[in-house]
Amino acid sequence: MKFETVIGLEIHAQLKTESKIFCGCSTTFGAPPNTQTCPICLGMPGVLPVLNKKVVKFAIKMGLATDSVVNRFNTFARKNYFYPDLPKGYQTSQFDLPIIGPGVVEVEVDGEKKLIGITRMHMEEDAGKLIHDEVEPVSYVDLNRTGTPLLEIVSEPDMRSPGEAYSYLKKIHSILRYLDICDGNMQEGSFRCDANISLRPVGQEKLGIRTELKNMNSFRNVQNALEYEVRRQRDILLDGGNVVQETLLWNPDKNCTESMRGKEDAHDYRYFPCPDLVPIEISQEWIEEIRASLPELPDQRKARFVEQYGLPEYDSAILTGDRELADFFETAASRGAPAKKVSNWMMTELLRELKGDAIRNSKVTPDHLGELLLMVDKGTISGKIAKTVFIDMMESGKGPQEIVKNKNLLQVSDEGELLALVKEIVAANPGQAEEFKGGREKLMGYFVGQLMQKTKGKANPKLANELFAKELKG
Ligand code: ADP
Ligand code: MG
Ligand code: ZN
Numbered sequence: 001m002k003f004e005t006v007i008g009l010e011i012h013a014q015l016k017t018e019s020k021i022f023c024g025c026s027t028t029f030g031a032p033p034n035t036q037t038c039p040i041c042l043g044m045p046g047v048l049p050v051l052n053k054k055v056v057k058f059a060i061k062m063g064l065a066t067d068s069v070v071n072r073f074n075t076f077a078r079k080n081y082f083y084p085d086l087p088k089g090y091q092t093s094q095f096d097l098p099i100i101g102p103g104v105v106e107v108e109v110d111g112e113k114k115l116i117g118i119t120r121m122h123m124e125e126d127a128g129k130l131i132h133d134e135v136e137p138v139s140y141v142d143l144n145r146t147g148t149p150l151l152e153i154v155s156e157p158d159m160r161s162p163g164e165a166y167s168y169l170k171k172i173h174s175i176l177r178y179l180d181i182c183d184g185n186m187q188e189g190s191f192r193c194d195a196n197i198s199l200r201p202v203g204q205e206k207l208g209i210r211t212e213l214k215n216m217n218s219f220r221n222v223q224n225a226l227e228y229e230v231r232r233q234r235d236i237l238l239d240g241g242n243v244v245q246e247t248l249l250w251n252p253d254k255n256c257t258e259s260m261r262g263k264e265d266a267h268d269y270r271y272f273p274c275p276d277l278v279p280i281e282i283s284q285e286w287i288e289e290i291r292a293s294l295p296e297l298p299d300q301r302k303a304r305f306v307e308q309y310g311l312p313e314y315d316s317a318i319l320t321g322d323r324e325l326a327d328f329f330e331t332a333a334s335r336g337a338p339a340k341k342v343s344n345w346m347m348t349e350l351l352r353e354l355k356g357d358a359i360r361n362s363k364v365t366p367d368h369l370g371e372l373l374l375m376v377d378k379g380t381i382s383g384k385i386a387k388t389v390f391i392d393m394m395e396s397g398k399g400p401q402e403i404v405k406n407k408n409l410l411q412v413s414d415e416g417e418l419l420a421l422v423k424e425i426v427a428a429n430p431g432q433a434e435e436f437k438g439g440r441e442k443l444m445g446y447f448v449g450q451l452m453q454k455t456k457g458k459a460n461p462k463l464a465n466e467l468f469a470k471e472l473k474g
Contacts, residue, residue, distance in 0.1 A: 001201055001237075001238070002201070002202045003199040003200065003201060003202065003234055003237065004160065004199065004200055004201070004202050004204075005159075005160055005161055005162075005197065005198075005199055005230050006157045006159070006160065006197065006198050006199070006200060006207055006208065006210075007157065007159035007160070007161075007162070007164070007165045007195060007196065007197045007226060008154070008155050008156060008157035008158070008159070008195075008196045009153075009154075009155045009159070009165060009168065009169060009193055009194070009195055009196070010152060010153070010154050010155075010193070010194045010195075010196070011152070011153040011154075011155075011169070011172055011191070011192070011193050012126075012150050012151075012152050012153075012191075012192040012193075012194075013062075013150065013151045013152075013153065013172075013176050013181075013182040013184075013190070013191055014126065014148055014149070014150055014182060014183075014189070014190035014191070015054075015055055015058045015059075015149040015150065015151055015181055015182060016058075016180065016181055016182055016183055017052055017054045017055060017058070017149055019052060020041055020052065020125070020146075020147035020148055020149065021049075021051070021052050021055050021092075021123070021124075021125050021147055021148070021149035022040055022041070022049030022050060022051065022052070022092065022125065022147055022277075023038050023040035023041050023049070023050070023147060024038070025037060025038050025040075025041055025147065027148050027149075029188060029190075031144055033131075033140065033142035033143075033144060034141075034142060034143055034144060035144065036144040037143050037144065037146065040147070041125075041143065041146045041147035042087050042143060042146070043087035043088030043089070048276055049092065049276055049277060051277060051280070052149060055123055055149040056099070056123070056280060056282070057290060058149075058151065058179075058181040059099045059100055059121060059123050059151055060099070060100075060282070060286075060287060060290050061179050061181055061290055061294065062100065062121060062151060062153070062175070062176065062179060062181065063099070063100035063101075063103065063121060064287070064290065064291050064294060065175050065178075065179055065294060065297055066103040066104065066105050066118055066175065067103050067104050067105075068100045068101055068102060068103025068104075068118055068121065069100065069101060069102060069103065070099070070100060070282065070287055071097065071098065071099055071100065071101070072281060072282045072283075072284070072287075073097065073279060073280070073281055073282075074094060074097045074098055074099045074279070074280050074282075075094065075096075075097045075273060075274070075277075075279045075280070076092055076093070076094055076123075076273075076274040076277040076280075077092075077093060077094055077095035077096070077271045077272060077273055077274055078090040078091070078092060078093075078271065078272055078273075078274050079091045079092075079093045079095070079124075079269045079271055080269055080270045080271070080272075081269060083127065084130060084139070084141055085127045085128035085129060085130050085141060085143075085146070086127045086128070086146075087128070087143065087146065091124060091125060091127065092124065092125050092274055092277070093122060093123075093124035093125070093152075094122035094123055094124065095122075095271045096271075097279075098120045098121060098122035098123075099121065099122060099123055099280070100118075100120060100121035100122070101118060101119055101120030101121055101154075102117060102118060102119060102120065102156075103117070103118040103121075104116065104117055104118060105118065105168065105171050105172065105175070106171075106299065107164065107167040107168050107171050108167065108317070109161070109163050109164050109167050110163075114164065115158075116155055116156065116158045116159060116164075116168050117155065117156030117158050118153065118154070118155055118156070119154045119155060119156050120154050121151055121152065121153045121154070122151070122152050122154075123149065123150070123151060124149075124150050124152055125146070125147045125148065125149065125150065126145050126146065126147065126148040126149075126150050127145070127146060128141055128142055128143040128144070128145055128146040129141075129142045129143075129144070129145050130142075151181075151182075153172060155168065157196070157198075157207060162222075162223045162226035162227045162230065163223070165195060165222065165223070165226055166219060166222060166223045169193055169219060169222060170219060170321060171298070173191060173219075174298045174321050174322065174323070175297060175298060176191070177322065177323045177324075178295060178296070178297050178298055178301075178323050179294070179295065179297075180295075186217050186218055186219070187217055187218070189217070192217075193216060193222055194212055194213065194214050195212070195213040195216070195222060195225065195226055196210045196211070196212050196213075197210060197211060197213065197226055197229050197230070197233070198210035198211070198233070198243070199230070199233045199234060199237060199243075208233075208243065209242065209243045209244070209245050210243075210245060211229060211233070211243065211244075211245065211246055211247070211248050211257075212246075212247045212248065213225050213226070213229060213247075213248050213249075213250055213257060214247060214248070214249055214250070214260065215249040215250045215251075216250045216252075217252075221250055221252055224250075224252075224255065225250040225257060228250075228255065228256055228257060229248070229257055232257065246259055246260070247259075247260045248260060298320050298321065298323075301320040301326055302316045302317055302320040303316075305319060305320055305326075305329075309333065309339035309340075309343075310339065310340070311339060311340060311343055315340075315343045315347065318347060319343060319346065319347075322359070324358070324359045324360055325346070325359050327366075328346070328359055328362075328366045328369075329342060329343065329346060329366075330366075331366035331367060331370065332346070332366040332367070332369045332370035332373070333370065334370065335367065335370025335371055335373075335374050336370070336374050336377075337370055337373035337374045337376070337377050338373075338377065341373050341376075341377070342369070342370065342373055345369065345373060345390075346369070349387070349390055350362065350364065350369070353390075353391070353394045362394075363393065363394055363395070363396070363397035364390070364393045364394055364397075368393055368399050368400055369390075369393075371399065371400050371401065372386055372389060372390060372393070372400040373386070375400060375401075375404070379411060379413060379460060379462075380404070380410060380411055381404055381409055381410065381411050381458075382411050382457060382458065382459075382460070382461060384457055385404075385409050385411070385457055385458065386400075388409075389403050389404060389407075389409065392407075409458060410458065411458055411459070411460050412455055412458045412459050412460060413460040413463055415463065415467070418451070418455075418459055418460070418463060418464060418467055419467055419471075421451055421454055421455070421459075422447075422451065422464070422467045422468055422471050423471065425447060425450045425451060425454070426447070426468075426471050426472065429447075429450070432446060432447070433472055436472050437472060437473065444465065444468060444469070447468045447472075448461065448464050448465060448468065451464050451468075452464075
């Protein structure tokens, strides 16, 4: 029997506000435990929440950027459950009247474009953090994160492969980063994803029984966990068994999913309207004001890169997928080296040397990369030397001019100087010279190689070829 994979993602984006969603406490990451709390986010009796306007604004931005409906009337609801990281005993969230939805984003997988539906986006507060591993068998509670604003983005079950889920996740991440409303750090948990996945026989319309995967703190892990789960569910179904609806945790060390708990349904949470927060009414003027302030988004920027810099679609997609990468490119290219050369260097040399680190941690600045490539373009240094200069830049953070000067790497383009060496080499290799004259032109590589050895790679290769040709053919 053949199965079709069905995936829907729930993404939690921590919004980049200075203060929490319902109180004035700071949202800064990494403060000593429980120092960023107050009676409101601690859930003391008798306190009243006040909504942070910026959270609403950020949600509207994300809605507009994904062609979603902005619900001008929306409300908060309480989602009730008990857990030690949730002092109020309920999470203030949105339920039947969320701020955003429905909408759509376009993703591209293996050159094919596809639309993925967004069901809804809602504003809610984050819970605190439990710390289990410092002193056994004690657990600590840190409530600094309690009340940090989140935007939950729920997709339709529109993805048909782990690869599509990966592309969708990247796209949402990229849009959030362009809008500058979420820092997108998966390791620190400011961008989290739960993946729902089921299989169904090809041709069947009814969705199969799903599992929900959690604890994937990188894009790669999301894809790996989904691929594992496709295999696991397929084996169960082929054996004639039933998939159990449950929440599974991805174990990145063992590369498998492990059962965490049975999965609740919405009615288990006894959602009810929050009596402490009045309904939110958004004016059309405010929406239009926000729409007018939206920055250029990834798809637009990608089209512009093709148009303005003449880059291939492939390069443009990679460079504009990340806002910082795209900014880096534009600054580097503005120094005057050919855009395609800048793109090539970024996608090979730079990304390789960064080894997965963020571009903002690169010791090579965009200005320095641009300068380096301009030096190659002008023939000041050879492309080969540029690679060694680049490694040096990556380690020392110094500029290319300084390195080239200190290490004496300027390309030798002085005809007199090179001609003397060319004559020496020809005189020292009479056999090869005869063969060359007899028609073995492949030997040119040998001669130029000799010259490169003598000049430590600094001879201008074009001039070297010309001089040998003249010298040998007369
Ligand atoms: P919950 O209340 O458990 O969060 P939702 O109905 O809100 O469930 O769905 C959560 C996510 O799971 C959505 O992204 C949705 O598209 C996806 N989903 C729902 N049913 C299935 C299914 N059978 N297979 C795969 N994904 C599903
Ligand atoms: Mg859910
Ligand atoms: Zn507080």
